[in-house]
Amino acid sequence: MHHYKKHSHLERLLDRAKPVTLDDASRVLILSDLHMGNGGRHDEFRHNAGLVKTILGQYYLPQKYSLVLNGDIEELFKFSLESIERKWAEVYELFIEFKAHGFFWKTYGNHDVALLERKDYRLSSSLVESLKFHYGDETILLFHGHQAALFLWQQYSMLSRAVIFFLRYIAKPTGIKNYSVAYSSRRRFVIEKSIYEFSNQAKIVSIIGHTHRPLFESLSKADYLNYRIEDLCRSYSSVDDERRPDIKRKIVELKTELDECYKKGKAIGLRSGLYNNITIPSVFNSGCTIGKRCITALEIEGGLIRLVCWYNGRQTRDFISERSNLPIKLDSTGYSRVVLNEDSLDYVFSRLHLLT
Secondary structure, rough: HHHHOOOHHHHHHHHHHHEEEEEOOOOOEEEEEOOOOOOOOOOOOOHHHHHHHHHHHHHHOOOOOOOEEEEEOEOOOOOOHHHHHHOOOHHHHHHHHHHOOEEEEEEEEOOOOOHHHOOOOHHHEEOOOOOEEEEEEEEEEOOOOOOOHHHHHHHHHHOHHHHHHHHHHHHHHHHOOOHHHHHHHHHHHHHHHHHHHHHHHHHOEEEEOOOOEEOOOOHHHHHHHHHHHHHHHHHOOOOOOOOOHHHHHHHHHHHHHHHHHHHOOOOOOOOOOOOOOOOOOEEOOOOOOOOOOOEEEEEEOOOOEEEEEEEEEOOOOOOOOOOOOOOOOOOOOOEEEEEEEEEEEEHHHHHHHHHO
16 A cells, blocks of 8 residues: 555545446547647647548448547636637547547546536546546546645646636736646656556556656657657668668657757657666556647557557658558548557457566
């Protein structure tokens, strides 16, 4: 119990979570941090709204996915719920459609917690604090992630009315950027580390949002690139001469991408306190849908979990995948999907149990 005392609030979150059973036929899409506003220039969702509507309506619904929205879907610090629902009515209708072939659940985050006070909220029947997927004997806990910084969150809640007033009536009109955990590397890491420690102790997988940073098996993008470069270097001596130029070219591309990660402060991954050089695959993060270049999401399908990226296919940017997967275009929409990483849930849980 000594280990759990530090994370007792997360343990309670696990105990109270809404249970959902998954099997190998389940298909689930997990999105977080849409930060939907009123459609104006301060609405961060506006830039990728067309992409989100397209992939929901033309890819995930036809393939009969269930949907989990993992917090901070509405930006209630800056905008009224009425203005958000009025502007994005079509998006709300798409959310609700996911109930037809599976389930639709929505956790709340720190930016949309005020929804708990709104009895007229149209998605209130799907609103929960956390979910737990039962996959055989294993557990996957889904929650937004702000709960990991309980003391900061309690202070934030007490000041929420003042914060909302400032952001909605002062910062937004004057263009002051919202200072949140998503923009602070140090605070992001503290939150992720707390969830990582709890997940390892509880021997569960946690899926979060909140920090806007995609994580797959607790690894940052920089971790992926480092491992990929190492794999290619190891394989270089064992391949024939015809393949060596391709490997050298790929290593140069990956090194360039890795340099960008370090420049942007995205190099920190998670490590166990006991096994400092071994990463335990206990934390996944779907990232966010307000990225300038793309949106990221997690998919669970057929016993697999994968991190995917959707982007405008007309962009020239190369999206580097751990598995070197090629982007696939979505019909004539102009949008493309690339799998950044994928593993079986059985492997993830086996590794989790063996390393903790």
